[in-house]
Amino acid sequence: MEIFVLLKPVPEGESRLRVSADGRRLDLDGVKFVLAGYDESAVEQALLLKESAPGSTVRAVSFGPARCEEILRAAIALGCDAATWVEGPSEAAEDPMVVARALATAIAPGGASLILAGKQAGDDEEGLVPAAVAERLGVPSFGHVLDLRAGPDGASLRFARATEAGTERWECPLPCVIGLQQAWNDPRTAKLPNILKSRKAAIAKVAWTETAAALGAESRPTNRPEAFALPPPRAGAKMIEFKTPDDAAEQLVRALREEAKVFP
């Protein structure tokens, strides 16, 4: 199998969020970008599939400015065979549709037997990119995927999909695009020698000029950040002072009915 994993550099989980000077976006100054969340799961899943189907290769692909390189090296250190940086300006990376067109152009129809992605990115949580890439390539796509395995024929997949109605089971022929919801308790971590090796690994680069020429007017964002806001900190809990459990219960039910108005 030729497996591609789509990886987005996202701000490190514990980063303090600040609003940029223009008020439109997250302030990226001094932010560390990492491979995180469901994208980590996508890498783990790709490597598990590769181990179960010898001869497979895993290529990590990331679209955006230079920060992509860092997470591609992290993916190589974890065991991906190759990496492609699809270069793009920050403004293009802010519109998921432009991201998807650029990624699909770089992957090109026929290049991949399976494309794995996170069901949503750790920062913007749009969940748009994987399905949009699939539509562009003309292949099926499924998000919210759990418990993914290669089918017995090697040309299909079997997996579960989490929906509001319950857990669905699906079989789908390759090629297709999968957005992973699965999380492992203990995904592999990179070993030091592999981290050192990954620093020198070659990363293929697709220049933005090339992608922009291929996309023409479609390289222009139609979805832009307008405002970014941190919620006012919650006022803090109103603590209920009580003498007995019954007293606590009575006060809480009254508050939910009369103040919060959320009592059924």
Next chain:
Amino acid sequence: MIPPILVVAERDADGGLAAATREATGVARTMAGPGGSFVGVVVGADVAAAAEEFARLGASAVYVAEDARFATPTSGILAVAATEAARKSEAKWVVLGGTSQGRDLAGRLAMRWSAAAVTGVTELSTASDGGLRAKRPVFGGRATETRALDGARAVIALRPHAFAAATDDPKPLVRHDLSLEGISGGEVAARRTGLARPEAAAGPSLAEATIVVAGGRGLRSPENFALVEQLAASLGAAVGASRAVTDAGWRPPSFQVGQTGRTVSPQLYVAIGISGAIQHLVGMVSSRTIVAINSDASAPIFKVADYGIVGDALAIVPALTREVRRVRGLPPT
């Protein structure tokens, strides 16, 4: 003619419209305004009930792709049908429910139909330039962003429960049949082979519930966890759990709320014996009202709570269940 707003149907187990689609319909009616209209599109087998429900909610027309092969359509098939319905109805804006189906369809449809797209929307307005402004939580509810979409064509997927469901406004059913061309072989070959309903069949599902009562390790044992379930039943709420509970096997993984479980945003979230680790908070922090019950006054859950009770859950929760049942006029358990 003012272009209508298009709503893509998601169907519930009985073939009618899912709650999320009624929310999307409510938004479409608001966007259309008094002079405007909305239309629906339904794909699958036995579509009559869903089409009639659209008409009952006030659709001026319903586009129907009735095809037994597509009883459980993939997002690729839905995208073909929605694009066709948008073309025929001359809609500029499509609204989708905030479900797995809605979110999986949004990107495909926007790509196929050359539209701007946004998901997880909690507020929507039109701008003087004819574009749309969509507000949405990001970073697990730690921030919100507003997106400016070109108004020419847009696909908007909502956040569950952020908008009220449409109420009845019956119109006669005007049905247009679609024939779906250009569906790729992969979409036809992909097969749904099963559906396992959530194990907690009693009460609403976590995703759809307007009240969630969740328990953590503070309950101390799987038997005590039943106290959480009794309170939930009294409130008509869904039951959630922290990962400490699902990892310990007290309850199945489908109960888990948080980073690696479900994200919920109900009207009321009651956290019982849950410490409030960041991985749990990201799954529930955008709930409207949060109640925390915990024996440790310094537990981080109190930082995001609106109401706090410091005490022993094993004593407080049964008292709360009794009081809820008394006020709601339910017989004692």
